[in-house]
Amino acid sequence: MAGTGDGxxxxxxxxxxxxxxxxxxxxxSELLDDSPFPKPTLYRFxxxxxxxxxxxxxxxxxxxxxxxxxxxxxxAAWEQxxxxxxxxxxxxxxxxxxxxxxxxxxxxxxxVLYIDKRNAADPIKMYSQAGKVxxxxxxxxxxxxxxxxxxxxxxxxxxxxxxHKFTPQTLTDxxxxxxxxxxxxxxxxxxDREEHEPGIICVAMPILSEAGRVLGAISVTSTTARTNLAxxxxxxxxxxxxxxxxxxxxxxxxxxxxxxxxxxxx
Amino acid sequence: MAGTGDGxxxxxxxxxxxxxxxxxxxxxSELLDDSPFPKPTLYRFxxxxxxxxxxxxxxxxxxxxxxxxxxxxxxAAWEQxxxxxxxxxxxxxxxxxxxxxxxxxxxxxxxVLYIDKRNAADPIKMYSQAGKVxxxxxxxxxxxxxxxxxxxxxxxxxxxxxxHKFTPQTLTDxxxxxxxxxxxxxxxxxxDREEHEPGIICVAMPILSEAGRVLGAISVTSTTARTNLAxxxxxxxxxxxxxxxxxxxxxxxxxxxxxxxxxxxx
DNA sequence: CTCAAAGTCTCAATATATGAAACTTGGTTT
DNA sequence: AAACCAAGTTTCATATATTGAGACTTTGAG
Numbered sequence: 001m002a003g004t005g006d007g008x009x010x011x012x013x014x015x016x017x018x019x020x021x022x023x024x025x026x027x028x029s030e031l032l033d034d035s036p037f038p039k040p041t042l043y044r045f046x047x048x049x050x051x052x053x054x055x056x057x058x059x060x061x062x063x064x065x066x067x068x069x070x071x072x073x074x075x076a077a078w079e080q081x082x083x084x085x086x087x088x089x090x091x092x093x094x095x096x097x098x099x100x101x102x103x104x105x106x107x108x109x110x111x112v113l114y115i116d117k118r119n120a121a122d123p124i125k126m127y128s129q130a131g132k133v134x135x136x137x138x139x140x141x142x143x144x145x146x147x148x149x150x151x152x153x154x155x156x157x158x159x160x161x162x163x164h165k166f167t168p169q170t171l172t173d174x175x176x177x178x179x180x181x182x183x184x185x186x187x188x189x190x191x192d193r194e195e196h197e198p199g200i201i202c203v204a205m206p207i208l209s210e211a212g213r214v215l216g217a218i219s220v221t222s223t224t225a226r227t228n229l230a231x232x233x234x235x236x237x238x239x240x241x242x243x244x245x246x247x248x249x250x251x252x253x254x255x256x257x258x259x260x261x262x263x264x265x266x
Numbered sequence: 267m268a269g270t271g272d273g274x275x276x277x278x279x280x281x282x283x284x285x286x287x288x289x290x291x292x293x294x295s296e297l298l299d300d301s302p303f304p305k306p307t308l309y310r311f312x313x314x315x316x317x318x319x320x321x322x323x324x325x326x327x328x329x330x331x332x333x334x335x336x337x338x339x340x341x342a343a344w345e346q347x348x349x350x351x352x353x354x355x356x357x358x359x360x361x362x363x364x365x366x367x368x369x370x371x372x373x374x375x376x377x378v379l380y381i382d383k384r385n386a387a388d389p390i391k392m393y394s395q396a397g398k399v400x401x402x403x404x405x406x407x408x409x410x411x412x413x414x415x416x417x418x419x420x421x422x423x424x425x426x427x428x429x430h431k432f433t434p435q436t437l438t439d440x441x442x443x444x445x446x447x448x449x450x451x452x453x454x455x456x457x458d459r460e461e462h463e464p465g466i467i468c469v470a471m472p473i474l475s476e477a478g479r480v481l482g483a484i485s486v487t488s489t490t491a492r493t494n495l496a497x498x499x500x501x502x503x504x505x506x507x508x509x510x511x512x513x514x515x516x517x518x519x520x521x522x523x524x525x526x527x528x529x530x531x532x
Numbered sequence: 533c534t535c536a537a538a539g540t541c542t543c544a545a546t547a548t549a550t551g552a553a554a555c556t557t558g559g560t561t562t
Numbered sequence: 563a564a565a566c567c568a569a570g571t572t573t574c575a576t577a578t579a580t581t582g583a584g585a586c587t588t589t590g591a592g
Contacts, residue, residue: 006314007548008274008580013318020342029538038582043540048272052279053375056347062539066343068374071381074340075397077332081322108334109319115337131341189509273579274549295569304551309571328570533592540587548580556571562564 011037015045016066019055025063073133082106083216084116084130086249091118091218094242098220098235103202104246105141107217108133110157112142115216137161137177138170140192140204141217145231146177147184148206148214154181166237169194189236191229192219199224203232203241207247215250218243277303281311282320282332286340344396348372348472349482350382352515354420357384357484360508364486364501368466371407372482373415374399378408378422381482403427404436406458406470407483413450414472414480420447428441435460455502457495458485465490469498471505473513481516484509 006013018122019026028046035042046064049055053069079085087104095102095118114136136142136157146154148230163172171177184190192202204219220235272279284293284301294312301308312330315321319335345351353370361368361384366386370382402408402423412420429438437443450456458468470485486501 010276012275065347070340070343071397074336077336081331
């Protein structure tokens with residue numbers, strides 16, 4: 001329950017999230033229909049956020065979208081609080097070497113947050129970009145990060161998962177996921193076996209600090225038309241040192257040790 | 267003005283901006299030294315923002331950076347509230363055709379906000395450059411957008427400019443800028459004559475709606491080592507239709523489906 | 533023209549934010 | 563070790579901003 005409970009600011013951010021989650025310009029009344037706040041309260045929040053450029057308002061259509069100030073702020077976040085700046089040269093090299101789509105991801109609030117990406121020369125028709133979020137339980141990078149978290153940190157996140165069945169291969173219960181995570185811990189890497197999108201497979205490698213803490217993950221993605229799991233597994237000797245180098249770069253830059261802390265405070 | 271005055275939410279956002287502006291992990295006391303807020307107030311803001319993942323806190327170093335939630339939210343903003351999604355194919359084509367660095371920018375709060383970019387070498391790099399802000403009075407895209415704003419909108423922004431002299435060519439007073447803007451209005455496009463960075467020149471074209479409203483701008487950037495202003499001017503016949511097509515795509519972005527009741531379908 | 537829906541404003545009650553001061557913690561000096 | 567200092571954290575009475583029922587205004591449909 002990260003949303004409410006943090007006073008006025010927390011409530012305003014609930015509204016921001018709500019607008020962002022629509023994925024399209026949204027009217028005031030649409031927000032109101034599904035808002036925990038009464039009309040005038042929601043109205044003032046939306047006004048304040050618009051004043052502050054956290055939302056932008058299209059007067060012609062009377063619709064709201066997330067605002068440009070977020071793009072400005074996110075640039076700072078991306079450069080200061082993610083692995084992207086230090087991972088960049090290694091992602092470039094990895095992309096060149098394997099010639100497939102490469103992802104860099106981190107965990108945020110129990111979800112996979114894609115931080116950076118390199119497209120294959122022949123790009124897969126697949127929707128992912130920096131800033132995009134995905135489920136942790138059915139993506140390669142997600143499972144690999146979960147597998148190497150501390151037990152209690154993993155527990156918190158696992159219970160948050162929806163276990164929605166995206167494809168016939170999606171793991172749809174906690175027990176199956178935990179078995180998979182144990183396998184990943186044994187191997188040191190993991191796969192996405194068309195669990196999120198049909199025809200899309202990947203091999204993923206965690207980025208671990210010296211102390212063994214999960215910093216993020218990288219993955220190489222392809223299609224069943226182009227290769228198979230065995231083919232991807234052959235890339236492990238390329239992925240492993242790339243992940244190690246990113247971890248080392250993070251260490252040298254004194255990357256903040258990630259607080260996958262106990263959100264279950266109060 | 268825009269900062270404070272919007273209640274608790276506005277004040278919290280001042281703190282967020284402050285952290286982002288540091289450009290590096292920052293300690294509580296550093297924030298306090300330059301904060302309008304007394305210690306406990308600032309402390310609570312920082313706590314709240316951290317709870318909300320708008321800031322992230324490194325417990326070891328006791329430092330704050332902008333949080334990952336911003337990256338998530340900015341993705342939504344980038345896709346819904348900027349020209350980037352509809353400009354993408356045209357930027358790709360432009361980049362291929364001219365073989366130089368291409369920028370897409372919009373105005374935000376009197377500043378140039380870079381929305382997307384194409385390098386000659388590797389294509390899509392999301393927030394590496396997107397999200398960066400620049401001055402309006404001494405960049406090609408900035409001047410071109412100012413030139414086609416309504417008089418009073420331009421006035422507001424012009425008075426906000428710092429007129430800092432980045433290079434010997436920088437326009438350092440309002441009168442010189444206004445003369446330049448008049449020229450740009452006449453020509454329909456503008457240049458950056460090493461006004462922001464020595465050796466860097468560009469040609470920029472506004473993206474105007476049918477009604478003549480400024481939506482954004484595109485530019486092609488190069489160096490004095492590689493070409494000159496006359497060389498860049500030859501690209502105008504390529505830039506103009508690109509800007510026009512982006513404007514048209516933006517126009518078509520109207521969702522004609524929304525106003526009709528969806529209940530009627532079921 | 534009439535009516536309903538959407539959007540905006542008002543104001544007293546109330547919850548919330550505020551910040552001076554006191555306290556705790558961690559590290560440095562004597 | 564003890565004393566000191568700076569950074570960070572907590573408390574609590576007070577002031578202030580938030581809240582939301584309701585009323586008002588605008589918009590657009592029929």
